[in-house]
Amino acid sequence: MQNSVQTLLIMGGLALVLSVPGYLLAGGLGVGVSLGVVTAVAFASSWVPARYILAEAGAGLLDRHQAPTLYRLLDALYHRAGLTSPPQLFYAPSSDLNAFAVGTRQDGGIAVSEGLLRTLTLRQLTGVLAHEVSHLQHGDTRVMSMAAAMTRLTLWLTTVLQISLLLMVPMILAGDIRLPWGMLLVVAFAPSLSTLLQLALSRNREYTADLDAVALTGDADGLASALDTLERHQGRWLETLFGRHPPAGLDWLRTHPPTEERIRRLAGLKEPPEASLHQDLEDDAHAPAEIIERPGPVARRYWIRRRR
Template identity: 60%
Template sequence: MLSRFAAQRLHNTLQHLLILGGMSLLLSVPAWLLAGGTGVVWAFGLVLLTLYLSGRVPARLVLANAGAGVLHRHHAPQLYRVMDLLYRRAGLSQPPWLFYVPSKDLNAFAVGDARDGGIAVTEGLLRRLSLRQLAGVLAHEVSHLRHGDTRVMSMAATMTRLTVWGAFLVQLALIAMLPMVMAGEIRLPWLELLAVGLAPTASTLLQLALSRNREFTADMEAAALTRDPEGLADALGVLEAHNGLWLTTLFGRRQLPGWLRFLQTHPATEERVGRLMALARRQGPRPPSSRPYRPREPLVEARPERRGHRYWLGRPDDRR
């Protein structure tokens, strides 16, 4: 099973590097047409600056927008026992932190990175998922923290925005040069201009592909951390059943049409579940639990108060 994880991780990493390489090439085209080599240097300098600054943005700014509150250990002891185990297996030295979002949506998201971050879970998720399913979801988010996926996607978004702005400036320059073009004083580089016209769309599609790639990687990491691929697969099935309702209303089906899937930030749920279940079959059946059956106990014994923007912005250390 470990060799399968390693092969899948290598495959996803190579895809990740190829996608970032393609986005870099697309960004270089308008930058080169605008200012030559200097423009390319400036463009990638802005990308690196954004990557540096994104790592300095406090996670509490994200939490302020979500209206989150801190789940302390006495609020959710079972979840913190799971988080302690996941952090230890992932090699994260920082203590885990959980945050509570009073929303009926079924959602969980990682904030920050491995140095200073945590995982936020919604009320809907806590009510609908079992502890085994939640362990898979939490492991998925721990993988995002471990690999700094927030920063990676921030860098990709910056590259796409710079590509769009660069293409727009090239178009403005072309409009300004139209009189000289019509007079025959200069010749337009049609091949380069065609590349500039397609670059924003191509960069956006690559950004979405990168997001899907990071989700696949996080699924594989979660299965390795929990050693229970089926738990995450079950959780994904519950999320799909709940969040897929809008598809029935919009398209008369629970799955997106195939021609729209490349516009998604997440891979198709059936594909994710299929990969996880294939891992579960290779792993073999789980040993039966020796713990006696008990009715499900509440995973959160007390809900924290909703925190407003002023609390998070003005008292950053109190969340600890």
């Protein structure tokens, strides 16, 4: 409930920040047009097939016979999450440890990288997949696309205001008009404030996805272990740049919350009454996730084929 309220407040803040430059440019009409454009962009983006987005990222579709264990996990996670569409799992031949979801509840996909599959155990990967399923379940991709559209439009409108201020300089110097301090403040702070709100929204949705992942798997320790492994492998470049501990101020510029805080929250959760998925894995829980066959090279228009 707290995360949901925070999401509504942040989205309201983004809309307010966007409305101010729109109002300065065209009054109430500018506010209405700005919010209408953002809504149209968000709904239009939901019509883009997940397969197209992932194909452009170089990810190939894994068929069921290529990764039967992972599809068995996704089937169970989709069922627990109430998703009726068949799961789509994509493979990215990258050494980075990464997983991400795109699309909507009706046409969504989850991509996992080669580095992630080689590093995490099946139990850890179950928590990561549940985290991504939660993003699809709650439409986080649409929420974040709307937030990104608000931020971009805020930047464009303030750019128009900057051009307007430049055109007004001769009249200001001649004393014909007064210096518009309100417009100057909007131009100075609106883009940065919108960006910070978008990043805060992203961190909020990550916290929510962690909580929902535990509700889906019944295994907080599995996800916490996966996060710890990811931090140890991917946090090294920060240690190289900034020493042993990165500056605390960087937390404001992260799309994901600090891993230590995510693990602390997971440690404080009570296990759901539903049986853990990893208990069904038996001896395979600590083994790497197996892909029997990697997909071939991604054809440019392969995403047009019908879903299986």
